[in-house]
Amino acid sequence: xxxxxxxxxxxxxxxxxxxxxxxxxxxxxxxxxxxxxxxxxxxxxxxxxxxxxxxxxxxxxxxxxxxxxxxxxxxxxxxxxxxxxxxxxxxxxxxxxxxxxxxxxxxxxxxxxxxx
Amino acid sequence: xxxxxxxxxxxxxxxxxxxxxxxxxxxxxxxxxxxxxxxxxxxxxxxxxxxxxxxxxxxxxxxxxxxxxxxxxxxxxxxxxxxxxxxxxxxxxxxxxxxxxxxxxxxxxxxxxxxxxxxxxxxxxxxxxxxxxxxxxxxxxxxxxxxxxxxxxxxxxxxxxxxxxxxxxxxxxxxxx
Numbered sequence: 001x002x003x004x005x006x007x008x009x010x011x012x013x014x015x016x017x018x019x020x021x022x023x024x025x026x027x028x029x030x031x032x033x034x035x036x037x038x039x040x041x042x043x044x045x046x047x048x049x050x051x052x053x054x055x056x057x058x059x060x061x062x063x064x065x066x067x068x069x070x071x072x073x074x075x076x077x078x079x080x081x082x083x084x085x086x087x088x089x090x091x092x093x094x095x096x097x098x099x100x101x102x103x104x105x106x107x108x109x110x111x112x113x114x115x116x
Numbered sequence: 117x118x119x120x121x122x123x124x125x126x127x128x129x130x131x132x133x134x135x136x137x138x139x140x141x142x143x144x145x146x147x148x149x150x151x152x153x154x155x156x157x158x159x160x161x162x163x164x165x166x167x168x169x170x171x172x173x174x175x176x177x178x179x180x181x182x183x184x185x186x187x188x189x190x191x192x193x194x195x196x197x198x199x200x201x202x203x204x205x206x207x208x209x210x211x212x213x214x215x216x217x218x219x220x221x222x223x224x225x226x227x228x229x230x231x232x233x234x235x236x237x238x239x240x241x242x243x244x245x246x247x248x249x250x251x252x253x254x255x256x257x258x259x260x261x262x263x264x265x266x267x268x269x270x271x272x273x274x275x276x277x278x279x280x281x282x283x284x285x286x287x288x289x290x291x292x293x
Binding site (some may be wrong): 002022035040041043044045047048049050051055056064065067068069072074075077079080081082083084085086087091104108110112114115 | 214224229241243246248256259262271277290
């Protein structure tokens with residue numbers, strides 16, 4: 001069994017890196033499409049799965065929680081809030097907001113460190 | 117020599133200045149939790165600019181506990197009940213209003229987190245997410261995927277509806293390995 005050495009040079013969650021990764025995933029899936037009731041299920045599933053896969057490829061010792069909300073633009077509002085009980089030095093979160101002409105998309109990434 | 121010390125003291129004073137300029141809930145929290153040396157509780161909101169004073173603190177090295185799994189399971193049903201309780205109490209009579217709901221989401225998130233913390237389940241980290249929106253003819257899909265240990269980590273969620281708004285509360289519980 002190989003020993004996995006945690007990264008000592010980077011402390012804490014790198015939110016910018018996660019932001020870029022997830023934004024690319026959303027652009028690939030929702031870029032240029034209009035809101036469609038039949039496809040939304042597939043889209044949310046694809047966004048969370050792809051984001052998770054790309055985050056895992058970073059190879060860091062984190063557990064991830066990725067949530068995605070896709071909403072049709074109809075003039076109504078949506079409020080979201082999150083509260084986390086964790087170690088602020090090692091764990092972190094990142095929220096990505098994306099929109100086009102017909103819909104809004106909010107993706108939250110929570111990363112919780114595993115201590116080896 | 118004296119110039120160097122002057123610079124250092126001015127830097128220290130500047131750092132303290134940035135902490136005191138943070139909004140009052142943070143200072144209150146630090147006073148209450150100031151007794152425990154290692155833990156500092158801070159409250160920060162995404163719509164207010166963040167002060168990243170926590171980042172320079174070095175990560176704490178922990179000793180092995182030789183524990184393979186959680187000694188006490190996370191009680192999903194109890195937490196479901198808590199969510200139902202809190203959402204119903206806070207939102208039963210309310211009508212959707214943007215300003216009210218903005219405050220409501222933050223308050224409810226804090227309240228749910230406090231109540232789940234009170235259950236004192238050891239070694240579990242919590243993430244609480246609240247969505248509140250109006251009930252109009254719009255379509256909304258919310259999905260989530262988690263990469264964790266199935267045996268020890270879990271989540272709990274509840275949807276509340278009244279005549280003018282809906283609210284979704286989700287609690288993710290992650291075991292600290």
